[in-house]
Amino acid sequence: MEPSAEPEWRLLCARKRKDLQDSIPTAWRIPHAPIHDHPNVLDVPGTCGILNKKELIITETTDVNVILEKLKTAEWSSLEVTTAFCKRAVVAHQLTNCCTEIFVDRALDRARYLDETLAKTGKPVGPLHGLPVSLKDQFTIKGLETVMGYVSGVGQYADKDSVLVEMLNQCGAVLYVRTNVPQTLMWGETHNHVFGRTLNPYNRSLTPGGSSGGEGALVAMKGSPLGVGTDIGGSLRIPSTFCGLYTLRPSYARLPYYGAANALTGQESISSVLGPMTNSLSGVKEFMTAIIGAKPWNLDPVVIRKPWDEDEWNLSEHGGVGGQLCFAIMWDNGVVKPHPPLIRAMEMTKAALEKAGHKVIDWENHRHLEIYKNAETIFVADGNHDYKTECAKSGEPLITTMVPTKEEEVAEGYEYEPQYPFVKTLVGDPPEHRNAYELWRLHDEKRELRKSYLDHWQNTVNRTGTGRPVDAIISPAVAHTAVPHGLVTDSFYTTLCNALDYTTSVFPVTHVHPDLDRRHTRHKFYNYEDEFIYKLYETNIFEGCPVGLQLIGKTLEEEAVLRMTYIVDDALREWKTTNNLN
Known part of the structure; x- marks a missing residue:
C-alpha cells in the first residue's frame, strides 16, 4: 500500500471537517454564497426559507428575559425554541464558518426532556430553563471532542463535562453547538488548520475577532441567544465589539x-476568564445571576465564594441607583490612537451621559507602557514552548500569521488584499524563555503596577466632584472596528x-459612517504599530461595521459594572432618540 501524499495531520483535519459537514x-x-457577491449576510436567515415564521420571531427576539419568560410559561416550548436556534446556527455556520460541533439530535432530546418535566411538575428546571446556549470550543462536553484549534484535539473525546457545562445543565440550559477559535x-x-x-x-x-470569534459571528447572526466565550487579553471583548454585541469580562x-x-x-x-456574549444586556445578567446563584465555588475550588450582591447591583458604593455618577473617558491610551469611529462613539457616549445628568471627565493614563510590557512578557515567558509542544503532538505547523494565503483569498473571494508593513506575526526570533525566578520577578512587578494603578484611580476623588473616585472608565475595546483578516494587532x-x-x-x-x-x-x-493602525483606516472598507466601547470597573465589581453598563446603554438610547439617530 502506497503512503498517502498528505501528512497525517491534514487527513485528520479533512476528516473532522467532513464530520462537521455531515452533522448539518x-x-x-x-446554496453557496460567494463573499464577493454577499459580503453582508445578516439577512440570509430571514430570506433563505429554512426557518418558518414562528422560528424567525423566536430567533429575532434578542431580549433573553423575554425568551426565558415564554419558555417558563410554556408559551414557547423548549423544543421549538431549540429547533429554531439550531436551524439559525446551521445557516450562520454555512455563511461564516463559526461552528466546530453541531449536535442537533442531542439538543432536541434535551429540549423534549425539559418540556416534559415542565408539563409534569409545573416548574421550570432552573433559571435558564429551555434556553439554547452556545459554547466556545474550550468547554468540554462528555462524549464530544474538544479540538480547541489544535489538530491534536481531533479524536480526543471528553469523559466528563467541564464545570460550566455541568452548571448550565443544572440551570436548565440546552447545549447545541460549539464555536471556532484560533x-x-x-x-x-479566528483561524486554525482544522476548521x-x-x-x-x-x-x-x-x-469577527478572536479568540471567541466563532461565538461573535454566531451570536451576531442571532444563531444563539446566549453564547459563552473566554478572555485572557480581550478574547470576549474584541469579537463583541467587532460584531455589535454585549459582553462582560469578570x-x-x-x-x-x-x-x-x-x-x-x-x-x-x-488568568483566562469566561463570560457571556449576547445581543442584550438582559442576557448578560441572566447568565451571571444563574451561574453565580448555582454556587460554583462548590464545584470549582478556585472560584471565589461571593454570591450575587444586590447591594452592589444597586450601586451601594457608587452613590446609589438614581444618583449622579462620574465617568472618565480614556480617549487615547498612549499606545495606539483610536480610529475616527471610536472617537465619535466616545463623543456620543459623553454627550448622552451628560444629558442624563452624569459627570464625564478625561482619564489620565498611568504607566500603560510598563503594564503592557509586563503583561506581554508574562504571556511568552515559556518561549512559545506550550504552542510548539501542542503542535508537535500531531505534526501540524505553528501558525505564525493570520493573513490569508493567496490560495485562500482566491478560493474565498476576499475583495481586500492587505499591503501593510506591520502585521502581527510569530515569525522572527522566539521570545526569551524565563526561568522561575525571572517569572516571579515579573509577578512581583505586576503586583506593584496594580497597586500603583489603584492608587492613581483612588486619587481621582480630587477631580470628580462626587466625593468618590471615578465610578468607571469608558474606552475603546480595540483601537479600530473589524478589519481585514490578519490585521488585528494588540492595541x-x-x-x-x-x-x-x-x-x-x-x-x-x-x-461606521463614511x-x-x-x-x-x-x-x-x-x-510603528500606532502608525500602521492609522494608515489602515479607509472608510470604504469599514462602512457599516459595528462600533462598541468598553466600561471598566474595579476588581470583582461585576454587579456594579453591569448596572453601570445598563445606565450608559439607556442614556445612549435616549440620546439617540432625542437626536433622531439610529
Whole structure:
C-alpha cells in the first residue's frame, strides 16, 4: 500500500471537517454564497426559507428575559425554541464558518426532556430553563471532542463535562453547538488548520475577532441567544465589539473555569476568564445571576465564594441607583490612537451621559507602557514552548500569521488584499524563555503596577466632584472596528484590564459612517504599530461595521459594572432618540 501524499495531520483535519459537514441536516443546507457577491449576510436567515415564521420571531427576539419568560410559561416550548436556534446556527455556520460541533439530535432530546418535566411538575428546571446556549470550543462536553484549534484535539473525546457545562445543565440550559477559535487561542482573529477561518457576518472580508470569534459571528447572526466565550487579553471583548454585541469580562475566579481546555495552562498570573456574549444586556445578567446563584465555588475550588450582591447591583458604593455618577473617558491610551469611529462613539457616549445628568471627565493614563510590557512578557515567558509542544503532538505547523494565503483569498473571494508593513506575526526570533525566578520577578512587578494603578484611580476623588473616585472608565475595546483578516494587532485597551484584573463590559454604540468618520490628519505617532493602525483606516472598507466601547470597573465589581453598563446603554438610547439617530 502506497503512503498517502498528505501528512497525517491534514487527513485528520479533512476528516473532522467532513464530520462537521455531515452533522448539518440536509434540509437545512443553503446554496453557496460567494463573499464577493454577499459580503453582508445578516439577512440570509430571514430570506433563505429554512426557518418558518414562528422560528424567525423566536430567533429575532434578542431580549433573553423575554425568551426565558415564554419558555417558563410554556408559551414557547423548549423544543421549538431549540429547533429554531439550531436551524439559525446551521445557516450562520454555512455563511461564516463559526461552528466546530453541531449536535442537533442531542439538543432536541434535551429540549423534549425539559418540556416534559415542565408539563409534569409545573416548574421550570432552573433559571435558564429551555434556553439554547452556545459554547466556545474550550468547554468540554462528555462524549464530544474538544479540538480547541489544535489538530491534536481531533479524536480526543471528553469523559466528563467541564464545570460550566455541568452548571448550565443544572440551570436548565440546552447545549447545541460549539464555536471556532484560533490555534493557540492567543490571537484577535479566528483561524486554525482544522476548521479554517471564521468570517464577520457584517462583512465577510473582515474578521469577527478572536479568540471567541466563532461565538461573535454566531451570536451576531442571532444563531444563539446566549453564547459563552473566554478572555485572557480581550478574547470576549474584541469579537463583541467587532460584531455589535454585549459582553462582560469578570475578574479572575468569579466564574467556574475548571475542566475547560485551555492554552498556557498553569500560567495563573494573568488568568483566562469566561463570560457571556449576547445581543442584550438582559442576557448578560441572566447568565451571571444563574451561574453565580448555582454556587460554583462548590464545584470549582478556585472560584471565589461571593454570591450575587444586590447591594452592589444597586450601586451601594457608587452613590446609589438614581444618583449622579462620574465617568472618565480614556480617549487615547498612549499606545495606539483610536480610529475616527471610536472617537465619535466616545463623543456620543459623553454627550448622552451628560444629558442624563452624569459627570464625564478625561482619564489620565498611568504607566500603560510598563503594564503592557509586563503583561506581554508574562504571556511568552515559556518561549512559545506550550504552542510548539501542542503542535508537535500531531505534526501540524505553528501558525505564525493570520493573513490569508493567496490560495485562500482566491478560493474565498476576499475583495481586500492587505499591503501593510506591520502585521502581527510569530515569525522572527522566539521570545526569551524565563526561568522561575525571572517569572516571579515579573509577578512581583505586576503586583506593584496594580497597586500603583489603584492608587492613581483612588486619587481621582480630587477631580470628580462626587466625593468618590471615578465610578468607571469608558474606552475603546480595540483601537479600530473589524478589519481585514490578519490585521488585528494588540492595541492594549483590552489587555490593560486583564493585567489589572478589572471587571469590564462591552456595549455597542453605533456603526461606521463614511461621512461622519473621516480620517484625521496625523504626522506624529507613538510607535510603528500606532502608525500602521492609522494608515489602515479607509472608510470604504469599514462602512457599516459595528462600533462598541468598553466600561471598566474595579476588581470583582461585576454587579456594579453591569448596572453601570445598563445606565450608559439607556442614556445612549435616549440620546439617540432625542437626536433622531439610529
